[in-house]
Amino acid sequence: MLIWLVDLSEHVKFFNLFRYITFRTGGALFTSALIVFLFGPRIIASLRLRQGKGQPIRADGPQTHFKKAGTPTMGGLMIIAGVVGSCLLWADLSSVYVVAVLLVTLGFGAIGFYDDYLKVTKQSDKGFSGRKRLLIEFVIACIAVYFMMRSALASGPAGSTFGSSIAFPFFKDFMINLGLFFVLFGGFVIVAAGNSVNLTDGLDGLAIVPVMIAAASFGVIAYLAGNVVFANYLQINFVPGTGELSVVLGAMIGAGLGFLWFNAPPAAIFMGDTGSLALGGMIGTVAVATKHEIVMAIIGGLFVMETLSVIIQVGFFKMTGRRVFLMAPIHHHFEKKGWTESQVVVRFWIIAVVLAMVGLSTLKLR
Secondary structure, eight states: OGGGGGGGTTTOGGGGGGGOHHHHHHHHHHHHHHHHHHHHHHHHHHHHHHHTTOSOOOTTSOGGGGGGTTOOOOTHHHHHHHHHHHHHHHSOTTOHHHHHHHHHHHHHHHHHHHHHHHHHHHTSSOOSOHHHHHHHHHHHHHHHHHHHHHHHHHHSOTTOOGGGEEEOTTOSSOEEEOTTHHHHHHHHHHHHHHHHHHHHOOSTTTTHHHHHHHHHHHHHHHHHHTOHHHHHHHTOOOOTTGGGHHHHHHHHHHHHHHHHHHHSSSOSOOOHHHHHHHHHHHHHHHHHHTTOHHHHHHHTHHHHHHHHHHHHHHHHHHHHSOOSSSSSSHHHHHHHTTOOHHHHHHHHHHHHHHHHHHHHHTTTOO
16 A cells, blocks of 8 residues: 555655665564564453463373463464555555465465464364365465466566476476466465465464564565576566565465464464464465476475375375374474473574575575
8 A cells, every 4th residue: 555655755755765665674574573562462352251261272182291281272253464564554465475475374364364264163173074174275276376377477478488487406497397387386385375375284383483584584685586687686586576475475474473472382372273373374385476386395394394294194194004203293203202391492493594595505505
């Protein structure tokens, strides 16, 4: 909304600041954090009153988790409110990429909200049907990818297949054109990202900090990919318009900081599926938009590790009747091994930082 003030910059020079993505990113970060800080206590109090017993605790989980009984969930509502409210103010809403990211954020957030609602009302860890949930997520993601692909194809030279192609790190010009199958590929990436963050969100502060690290990393990538000078210098794919996603990711970081204030141990609220699905879906959508889907697997390697631990655990148990890990996702395995919750969380944060640095280094390696 504020970007419209640029039209008045001839009369008021100050308004020219709103032309710059970096300025609006900072504004979006501050605004979203302020929204969460201001409204967070009221939202937490309301959710605690309405939910009663709060999020159900797994009976087979670590014993230390039972003291968390009664903690309200659906804290993702605070994050989504901060992100959307800030984006309405600072982002360019005429950008198809911004609209696509907000579509996935709101859509995945709504699915997560319904899942949290079922878990709280039934006091069970069995919420929305897994298959139905994945199907709806996939449809939403594919819609977003389709419109982003059309925009990328339209902005390229005539006959270009760039919008429907997969780019690979370390290779300057090597791309594989998937045609319309790119919609399915992109949809899979977004759904996988959303659910991998969802699996990671099992300890106080464990998911939100790596999410912010990934958001900061992709904020840099989006800015560089959307700037023809930087893109040519680094020999990465130039995707016109994606620089605006830095503003959205700035809003995510600000909302994440605000949420972490209340989610720091002992947590006053959990983000629930409402937040984890929305945040993961947002990062996945940005990765698809900027043509850095594979790099996301590096930057978000912590989420990949958590997801693989579940896949390995379930698959191995079905085949042999035995378990590879003491408990999955893998952060619970380390708790069972005797690590304290704070040790698991901080060490996983360190892993997230290292992986983000490795992922960003691929921008220069061509």
